[in-house]
Amino acid sequence: MSGRRIFELITSAAADGSAARLGKISLPGRKAIETPNFFAATSRGSVPHLTPDNLRRHTPVSGVYMALEEFIEKKEPPVQHTPVRETSRRLHSFTALPSNTVSILGPRRCAAVATPFGNTPKTITVFTSTGFRNVTVPEFTSYIQALQPDIVLPLADIPNVSATPSSKKLARMVDRTEVWLDEFFDRMDLSKSSDSLGSSVFAPVLPVDHPIQWDYLRHLSEDVLDKLSGLAVYDTNILPDLVNYPSLAPLPKLSMDPPKTPQEVLRQIFLGIDICTLMFVNSTSDAGVAMTFSFPPPSVDKVQPLGINMWSSEHNTAVVPLLEGCQCYTCTKHHRAYLRHLLNAKEMLGWNLLQIHNHHVVNEFFAGIREALGKGQAAFEDAMHKFAAAYEPLFPEGTGERPRARGYHFKSEAGSEKINKPAWIDLDKGAGVTEITSVVESGTPSSESQDVTPAEVINVEAAAAALSLS
Template sequence: MAISSLSSPSGARVSSVTVKNKVLKTPCFFLPTSRGTVPHLTPDNVEEFDIPALYVGLEDCLDRLEASPILTNEGTIKKWIAAPSVQPTLLAPRRTSPLPSVSAGQSHINIVTASGAKKLTNDLYIKAVLKLCPELVIPLNDTPTSPPGVKRKPKIVERSVNWTTELLLALKATDAFNTTKVFFPVPDLDTQYLTPIFQFFQENQLANNIAGLAFSNNVNPLPADLVGLPRLSIQKFESPLEILKCIQRGIDIIVPDMITQATDAGVALTFSFPPPSKDVLNSKIELGLDMWDERFATDMEPLQSGCVCKTCRRYKRAYVRHLLQARELVAWILLQLHNVYAFTAFFQGIRASIQEGNFDEDVRKFEEIYMTSFPASHGFGPRKRGYQMDLTNVQPVENKPAWISMKSPLEKEIANEYEALKVTERKEDTQDYNEPELHNSNDPTVDLYADTYATQAATESDSELEDALFSQLDEFDDTAYREQRLEMLKKEFARVEAAKEKGHMQFLTVENEREVMDFTLSSKKVVIHFYHPDFIRCKIIDSHLEKIAKVHWETKFIRIEAANAPFLVVKLGLKVLPAVLCYVNSQLVDKIIGFADLGNKDDFETSLLEFRLLKSSAIDRLKEESSSNKSIYHDELQNNQSDDSDFFE
């Protein structure tokens, strides 16, 4: 599958590669799919286009990992996506524009499926490749969605080499070795980190079966023996100019999302390559037309002048706009038919320009003539489902349910009682802690002795504490006042004791996301620390939270390793650790990310973090360091407080 090419001075090259029985002329594009289908197009429409190959992200179809239908049903990937038998397919672990995910492990990466975050192991991925039999495959690779740290960079390279080797060995043991070609995933790292990859190609005999290179972003300088391999880019492109610049750097195959993104936005692509002559008015030309715009309401021109696609031959701009306004799905089908055709013509022009030796000059003219971005859309795209989708600017839910409940009043009452019973059982199963509702006395005496009771030593008995309390109460001559205080203190002591039995006053480590969610539902106040075991600042936060947890019996303090909570990390948008989240009544009330809000230094005092938790209502009040030595009288309590304290309620 090596390339023999005619190249331009900048590095753009035209060539051809053979995939199975089909010859692909490059530069070309592979059309991305969504859950195995080309958005807005039926298989017969796809067959009409001469699309070089279809890109399939496996995470789209792994809702239940090894139990997913794509792996349990019979047939190859062609049957799953209903693609023509001659249509090449490229299988990759993730989508072309994946959602952010947490770090990978030695044998897995984290993917985001329609049913939540999952761990995709290399063994399962190899099993999928052998079962689906795609013509092209990108091995499992650790491609972070944010810049990796220094420690992770060597691990990324090591995983790429190891996982690719395991895939090649598995293919070699089957008949798929000659039918499935592998594109090696080259990490987006400095050349100094890529030495193990270059050694792999020089020393490992399996490297002879590598058919091409896949880049997630920049094209790194390559050794002479790798220059001839086809190069594929799966980076995100915002404009056709970015694609042209990428081809100038030597990329042969592009996987662009912008075709479907433009269609979803109601934009008809109108750019061409080589570009037309410069406008006499010296104004830049639009890259596309926003078909929601009112100026097309009575426009009887085709979407693009001179275009011979099925849409432009039969329909006018006014009709397409009318369909969009009516929220008719045919509108997006017609736009997608045109946009795929426009992109096919765009790459035909690129290849012709390189062959004629004018590519670099044509790119300069394109940049000079066309606008740098697509027009802003004035309407909503079609409805989408699943939090793995980008749900901005899409159609809201408008239709009411087509059914209503036909239950009688008695049936409804029975159903409600049954639901209440299930809720009670769930609470008992998870040992929910429901704090008793107490009358708020606003009395520091109750707070002070409750704190003392909560933090007393294990060797100190309850009776000793009560005796100390009674001796001070005896000094006060108001019998009614004394009895009122005793009753309030007994209730507060009971509340503290219940909290202790439910694991409060400890800094617990939980192992999975289910426990985290159970705690946020069962305790009124919860503080959660998402940590990484190797991060120094996470250990600093742990030391402070452990101190705070021992004196704040009213709040549950837990921590979980971020790698064990991929779903929560993605849903909560956690990109920096340590991350401390505060929940009150199961509602997120505060996020403390890193040390930016704690003075941005490692030696901050525990009281600073405690005060932040107080302001977010995650704790009830600031606790005194030696509450057992304080008087129960309000005046004495105030006099004993430090005059230098910066904290107040």
């Protein structure tokens, strides 16, 4: 199996310590991606709140990251048995992904859910729709051969717990990952399907210190370089050490260390990341926050927020776009008052429109980064410093209820509370008929009915009506 060269380096890193650079990723049958850029994070194969047709029509998303653990079950994963033409990529067909959008398939979510037990010498632990299970290299290879993603991230022994592993454990992680990578390549070489619809391989760079994985990085740069198309970096702090391996420099670097803010995105690009996997776009839209930042930042007298809370009552009658001058579908067709109404009514269209707007803002943010890099490293670094001074360090918190929880919201820690509140109350264990009547008549819970919340009033009304008929 030989690696496909998919990356064209336009400008190289500067000599002053910055590794930011311009490039272009080109994959057969897909639209070329100018870098630095971002890929959207998916849930069960789709970008949250967006159907494939709206993703194609109203967003500039050029690539998506998908997790294998969201498609498989404990037995007979249905995704493998989806009928599809031999000449097409099954993952695109199964998820109805737009034909010009790049697909990346990795074993686990970004960021992954903590598992109750760790990986073994031959398997990694994943969280499927039917619970936790193990995946071996032969299984993973069979999935890749069946699904044919554009880019694949092989198995990596990444710690599943928040506690820092011991040095011996870290060394075992590196050794296992190297063995798994070599086995993956060997099995792909034996596959006939890899000759016609091969997947570009991005080798994992582990979240451990350089002295522990230096021999693994040497293995990548010398022994299997001809089979690689890129690197998947799980801790961007390792990037300065990669200068010791000049043969890896021409490879594109995908960040699997998800940034939480635009400021962290800029830092990762400064260190040499070409593609960022962004989770904060989904979480910001879920919170009901519309992004308002830009790069380079505008000249302002005071620090500006990174977004606006669309749940705020100040938007009740605001017939202005979410962001002045924004050319996204949401801002050109609707206004803040309408969006706030949709959120308050729990209409899914509200989150649809927010997701469209936020992806547009992020796309313009990366376009500004590329434009600044085109003017030179000094212009980019100057804009970075101005951005840090112009905007608050964190996104505002949404004050309303977010939509239904999805797979990547799952919390496996003991004692974790449910993310979504129940929509119905138990009449036997909760409020009695007297409390229900009080809620229906007043519209708010009485002092004796503290178990009934305003969000349950509509359901309580229905229950009271049913009781009156009985």
